[in-house]
Amino acid sequence: MPVNQTTDLSRPRGARIHAPAALLGSLAVLATTLPTEAAEAADTGIMGAKHGPAVEATNRAATTTTAAITTATPTRHVVRPGDTISGISSTYGLRTADVLALNGLGWASVIHPGQEIILTAAPDGAVAASGIGGTHTVAAGDTVFAIAQRHDTTVDAVLAANGLGRDAIIYPGQTLALPGRMALASASSATTAPATGSGSSEAVPALDAEQIANVQMIISIGRELGVSERGIAIALGTAMQESWLRNLDWGDRDSLGLFQQRPSTGWGTAAQLLDRRYAILVFFGGDGDPNGYTTRGLLDIPGWEAMSYAEAAQAVQISAYPDRYARWEQPAYAWLAAHG
Missing domain, CATH: 1.10.530 (Lysozyme)
Incomplete structure (x- = not known):
């Protein structure tokens, strides 16, 4: 708890800061539902060693159904209010872990309405139109956090791509490089483990x-x-x-x-x-x-x-x-x- 000491009456009052800025971006939705071991086992299709004819027939039917779902799976999903990564994955018959990895996300990552979630990997040699990579021109009211959210990346990845520190100031008209997928994966892995110093990574708690x-x-x-x-x-x-x-x-x-x-x-x-x-x-x-x-x-x-x-x-x-x-x-x- 704070001690909160009083101060000298003779000190000058600090100047007000006149830089209010409306953050861009939409209401964040936490992707916090974790998979159970049973669900993961079902996803991999692992069955026991003793299979009767009825079980084999059931497995073949399930395989056919899964193949049909996969064939019909679109390349990406636009997030709606209330969506979670686990819910999106279930809708398209995909594993949550695979969708997270494909999008460079972690279990505590935030998604927001209007964001595009990649569902299938781009073919070899193709460039995925994921919003990751390229540049962003800073508009009035932008923050690095809002820019990262808008382009489906992380604050650390944007800062690293532009050689900026956490105290850096951005300004309207400035062009920021957006990290490619490898840079995003590198930044994500660097911030996955909890740290203890300033700027430590912390899962975002849901608020009541x-x-x-x-x-x-x-x-x-x-x-x-x-x-x-x-x-x-x-x-x-x-x-x-x-x-x-x-x-x-x-x-x-x-x-x-x-x-x-x-x-x-x-x-x-x-x-x-x-x-x-x-x-x-x-x-x-x-x-x-x-x-x-x-x-x-x-x-x-x-x-x-x-x-x-x-x-x-x-x-x-x-x-x-x-x-x-x-x-x-x-x-x-x-x-x-x-x-x-």
């Missing part, structure tokens, strides 16, 4: 209605204040770490609310900190901070834009566990894309 409402409020207020997409993502991850994105009326010592701010360290009264709008405003700080100069929000931290994700969150929260914010960086951008 209460959490989504709080995500939407944080995003809305952040944009109202002119906070950058990165600043909003930092707020989302901080709230997840501190309160599971819930407006808690309890916490460590007198910590309360979305960000577990403490009345005893000057963040506000208990009633104020349980007011979600108030709590979000004082986390962001800047010119819209109802606390004035009593506390220091994200926009008041000198050079916060150049800090790592976890460092920026810690500069506001002063937590006893500063490294724990990093795990929410990638999920926060996913929530921002899905609910912003």
Whole structure:
């Protein structure tokens, strides 16, 4: 839980950031259904050693049916609301693992309505029109995350293809290279295993209605204040770490609310900190901070834009566990894309 210290009244208030940007992309749908061993065994057609005539006839019929399904399988599927990779695979009689591999996806990958999922591999020598490879011209409001989602690739693959770091700034009119399938596979394998440092890979947890409402409020207020997409993502991850994105009326010592701010360290009264709008405003700080100069929000931290994700969150929260914010960086951008 955060210690949240008060600050010197003489320090200048940080300048507001005037770069609100509407993320492109559609509502993300998590592909989280994992296959059972039984389902995988059925897919491979493995049967026991003792087969009678009736079983053999059944197997031949099943093989014929599967062949018919495969013959009729289109080359790709356009994602609809509610689709999952496992559901799409089942519809076309395919193995989930095969469809994931074909599209360079993992079990925690996000798919979205309108996205094209490749169902069959292109013939040798043919170029698959998968949206992977080529270039993308940055439009106003674009982020690397939204571009990656739109072109069915990953943030890490786009950054690697363009020699960019996670703190890089993109601008309208800039041309970004989109990674080819080998680059995508390389980036995906590099981020599959959980890591512990800044920018670590974390499966995106599904949110319930209460959490989504709080995500939407944080995003809305952040944009109202002119906070950058990165600043909003930092707020989302901080709230997840501190309160599971819930407006808690309890916490460590007198910590309360979305960000577990403490009345005893000057963040506000208990009633104020349980007011979600108030709590979000004082986390962001800047010119819209109802606390004035009593506390220091994200926009008041000198050079916060150049800090790592976890460092920026810690500069506001002063937590006893500063490294724990990093795990929410990638999920926060996913929530921002899905609910912003």
